[in-house]
Amino acid sequence: MPIGPSPTIGLIAYSTIKLIGYSLFGRQANKWYKKTSPHPIIFGAARTLLGVAVGIGSLFLLSSLTSNQGTLFFVFLIPIRFFEWFLILYLFYERKNYSFKRISGYAVMGIIWSFVLDIPAIMSVFIIPGGVWVC
Numbered sequence: 001m002p003i004g005p006s007p008t009i010g011l012i013a014y015s016t017i018k019l020i021g022y023s024l025f026g027r028q029a030n031k032w033y034k035k036t037s038p039h040p041i042i043f044g045a046a047r048t049l050l051g052v053a054v055g056i057g058s059l060f061l062l063s064s065l066t067s068n069q070g071t072l073f074f075v076f077l078i079p080i081r082f083f084e085w086f087l088i089l090y091l092f093y094e095r096k097n098y099s100f101k102r103i104s105g106y107a108v109m110g111i112i113w114s115f116v117l118d119i120p121a122i123m124s125v126f127i128i129p130g131g132v133w134v135c
Helices: 007-032 040-065 070-094 100-131
Strands: none
Touching (some): 007 040, 007 070, 040 070, 070 100
């Protein structure tokens, strides 16, 4: 029996891919910062929640400003994602030993990682909701 298409299933698929990817980034950040905490899944969950909340809000804001949302949305995301990564890295790693240069460099790597993760995450929104079968 097919289940879908469903925006809920699409959002779950998108968020799951982002959670896994951001958790991997958190594991790598622990190595960069030579720390054992936070747990990568906690970092990934926080980054995913922040990204989904800010992303949905940004989508609504951009849609109210222009009808051309395609490529413009991804360009619009660059400074937003910089702020998101900067904030999350500061909160989890940089509060005690703050370095603007270091956190900015890791934030740029985070932006690139976010865009890489967008490929399978966005594809999952269109593929999974229409292609999930339960026996």
